Amino acid sequence: MSDEQTYSAAGEVGQVRQRRTRLQRIWLDLKKAPPTAIFGMLVVSIYAFVALFAPFLAPHGEAQIFKEPYAAWGGQFLLGTDQIGRDIFSRLIYGARNTIGIALTTTILSFAVGGSLGLIAAINQNWVDQVMSRLVDVLMAIPSLIFALMLLSIFGSTTWGLIIIIAMLDSTRVFRLTRAVSLNVVVMDYVEAARLRGEKLPWIMRREILPNILPPLVAEFGLRFSFVFLAIAALSFLGVGIQPPTADWGSMVRENASLIQFAKYDLKGAMTPLMPAAAIALLTVAVNFIVDWFLQKTSGLKDEQ
Amino acid sequence: MHPIVKTVIQRLMLGVFTLFLVSLIIFSAIQFLPGDFGEAVLGQSATEDTVAAFRKELGLDQPAYKRYFNWVGGVVQGDFGSSFSGRASSGVDRSRKVVDLIAPRLENTLFLASMTALIAVPLALFLGITTALYRNSIYDRVVNAVTLTTIATPEFFVAYILILFLASLNQWLPSLANIDASMSLGEKIYKSALPSLTLTLVIVAHMMRMTRAAIINLLASPYIEMARLKGLSSRQVILRHALPNAWAPIATVIAFNLAYLVVGVVIVEVVFVYPGVGQLMVDAVRTRDIPVVQASALFFAGTYIMLNLIADIIGIITNPRILHPR
Numbered sequence: 001m002s003d004e005q006t007y008s009a010a011g012e013v014g015q016v017r018q019r020r021t022r023l024q025r026i027w028l029d030l031k032k033a034p035p036t037a038i039f040g041m042l043v044v045s046i047y048a049f050v051a052l053f054a055p056f057l058a059p060h061g062e063a064q065i066f067k068e069p070y071a072a073w074g075g076q077f078l079l080g081t082d083q084i085g086r087d088i089f090s091r092l093i094y095g096a097r098n099t100i101g102i103a104l105t106t107t108i109l110s111f112a113v114g115g116s117l118g119l120i121a122a123i124n125q126n127w128v129d130q131v132m133s134r135l136v137d138v139l140m141a142i143p144s145l146i147f148a149l150m151l152l153s154i155f156g157s158t159t160w161g162l163i164i165i166i167a168m169l170d171s172t173r174v175f176r177l178t179r180a181v182s183l184n185v186v187v188m189d190y191v192e193a194a195r196l197r198g199e200k201l202p203w204i205m206r207r208e209i210l211p212n213i214l215p216p217l218v219a220e221f222g223l224r225f226s227f228v229f230l231a232i233a234a235l236s237f238l239g240v241g242i243q244p245p246t247a248d249w250g251s252m253v254r255e256n257a258s259l260i261q262f263a264k265y266d267l268k269g270a271m272t273p274l275m276p277a278a279a280i281a282l283l284t285v286a287v288n289f290i291v292d293w294f295l296q297k298t299s300g301l302k303d304e305q
Numbered sequence: 306m307h308p309i310v311k312t313v314i315q316r317l318m319l320g321v322f323t324l325f326l327v328s329l330i331i332f333s334a335i336q337f338l339p340g341d342f343g344e345a346v347l348g349q350s351a352t353e354d355t356v357a358a359f360r361k362e363l364g365l366d367q368p369a370y371k372r373y374f375n376w377v378g379g380v381v382q383g384d385f386g387s388s389f390s391g392r393a394s395s396g397v398d399r400s401r402k403v404v405d406l407i408a409p410r411l412e413n414t415l416f417l418a419s420m421t422a423l424i425a426v427p428l429a430l431f432l433g434i435t436t437a438l439y440r441n442s443i444y445d446r447v448v449n450a451v452t453l454t455t456i457a458t459p460e461f462f463v464a465y466i467l468i469l470f471l472a473s474l475n476q477w478l479p480s481l482a483n484i485d486a487s488m489s490l491g492e493k494i495y496k497s498a499l500p501s502l503t504l505t506l507v508i509v510a511h512m513m514r515m516t517r518a519a520i521i522n523l524l525a526s527p528y529i530e531m532a533r534l535k536g537l538s539s540r541q542v543i544l545r546h547a548l549p550n551a552w553a554p555i556a557t558v559i560a561f562n563l564a565y566l567v568v569g570v571v572i573v574e575v576v577f578v579y580p581g582v583g584q585l586m587v588d589a590v591r592t593r594d595i596p597v598v599q600a601s602a603l604f605f606a607g608t609y610i611m612l613n614l615i616a617d618i619i620g621i622i623t624n625p626r627i628l629h630p631r
Contacts, residue, residue: 137323138323138326138327138330139330141323141326141327141606141609141610141613142327142330142602142605142606142609143564143565143567143568143605143606143609144568145568145571146567146568146571146586146601146602146605146606146609147602147606149571149586149587149590149598149602150331150334150590150598150599150602151334152590153589153590153593153594153595153598154334154593154595156593226457230459233459234459234460234461234572237459237461237572237575238571238572238575238587238590239587239591240587240590240591253461253462253465257465257576260465260468260469260473260480261473261480262473263469263473263474264473264474267474270469270473273465274462274465274466274469277459277461277462277465278462280458280459280462281457281458281459281462284457284458284459285453285454285457285458288453288457
């Protein structure tokens with residue numbers, strides 16, 4: 001190491017400028033994360049694990065029917081069985097896969113549609129933008145749960161129908177946000193420069209604008225996911241969302257709700273319908289914690305002071 | 306014309322126009338019905354004649370714009386057509402008018418919503434102002450943590466937890482809110498206590514946080530610092546100086562949450578078997594009873610648009626910059 005013996009200013013500057021790898025930076029950020037965010041990430045990763053490996057974790061099949069309906073907790077069935085004798089614990093595990101999977105697909109679809117349309121609208125601020133923005137205004141004037149109920153009554157409740165309907169309704173929100181944040185970026189000189197040197201629209205969208213609007217969009221993704229997740233759970237709870245025999249947390253609450261009435265005699269049994277509901281609530285809270293932390297980190301946004 | 310009147314009229318026109326477009330959307334929903342819908346409603350054994358008659362009654366043989374105006378004309382006069390259910394393949398029509406189905410339930414839903422609003426709005430204002438007053442105290446933190454949790458939890462979870470503790474373990478309140486017109490007011494309130502408590506918990510959180518944020522936001526402005534420097538107590542600063550300027554955002558948030566109530570009411574009504582429009586709509590969606598769904602959707606969307614409009618107008622009226630134009 002001859003560098004250490006002969007001092008050179010250029011060498012030192014070079015050393016200082018040695019950048020941390022992406023992994024190192026992420027690790028540093030993680031170490032500084034508040035406990036709520038760590039809790040959130042822990043919960044989300046457990047859910048992801050359960051969802052991915054559901055068939056290996058569940059003791060029984062998703063729609064496997066046993067002889068004993070409304071079995072008590074413990075024994076062969078950890079959390080008992082439901083009204084037609086399916087193991088609640090196994091259905092909870094499979095429910096993670098179905099409910100989260102469907103919510104995630106819906107959110108990704110709504111971002112693909114709403115995000116790209118929002119970008120296009122922000123870049124060409126012509127009649128396309130006007131038409132889409134007014135259309136979104138009108139669509140957003142109808143409460144989305146009501147709109148979803150109406151569309152479901154027409155198209156019927158199939159899983160893909162549900163995904164497409166919710167994604168379309170949700171993409172209006174994504175469109176609004178993407179358009180609003182990219183309007184600030186579109187007017188920047190570097191976008192103008194890219195346009196002048198003849199770059200095509202997709203290139204400008206991907207390379208110039210998208211990286212600069214990513215933080216609010218990522219935060220929005222988390223929030224939208226929890227909204228979509230709640231909406232799908234609510235629809236399934238109402239009996240018009242994910243249809244049986246697919247295990248899903250929303251409909252599990254409804255199917256076992258009557259057990260609550262017997263809390264005086266069997267408190268554990270009465271907790272059964274609360275399990276999937278609690279699973280929904282826990283995931284939403286966890287996602288919100290992460291989004292909060294992410295927003296504070298990326299925008300320097302503080303609650304108040 | 307005073308600019309404020311002009312802006313308000315503009316907003317009202319915009320609201321009416323939105324309502325028109327929404328009615329158009331809700332109407333055109335029926336256009337997307339699958340072709341075999343007649344058979345689906347009337348049953349497999351329906352003859353070709355009855356199906357044709359049914360299609361004719363729906364007006365599917367007429368051009369769309371004509372049907373739209375017929376429908377809107379009916380709606381304006383309070384006629385939403387008749388329900389799909391009860392139509393047998395035999396051709397005998399035992400179905401009921403949608404208006405007769407909805408009208409009594411409308412009253413119940415409005416009763417539940419206004420009862421909730423009467424509890425939730427003052428409570429949210431009180432919590433918001435006091436937490437702003439004693440911010441970062443233990444009281445503030447506890448209220449914040451509780452409201453954050455209720456915001457993120459689905460309505461039916463809150464509802465079932467309340468049922469578990471208040472109706473099942475201790476039988477203080479009824480979990481079945483089956484009210485009807487013959488009950489006295491006190492009995493109605495007692496029966497709908499749990500649904501309205503659930504809704505209150507859900508909407509108070511948001512309103513309280515926005516009230517608190519609106520007040521705290523203002524506390525950074527120079528005139529508040531001035532008020533502090535001249536020696537006013539923090540109570541006076543908040544109640545006399547910050548609050549009057551915070552009314553606009555607070556009113557907006559209240560109206561917005563009352564509009565949210567419209568949506569929340571659907572789920573809560575189903576949980577507590579409360580005979581309101583929300584439950585009717587969900588049942589109609591399950592049986593694909595389109596006229597009932599359309600009428601309920603129009604009611605919910607209309608209320609939602611109206612409340613948002615009111616919020617907008619309050620925001621305009623209380624904005625001093627528009628009140629006193631230069």
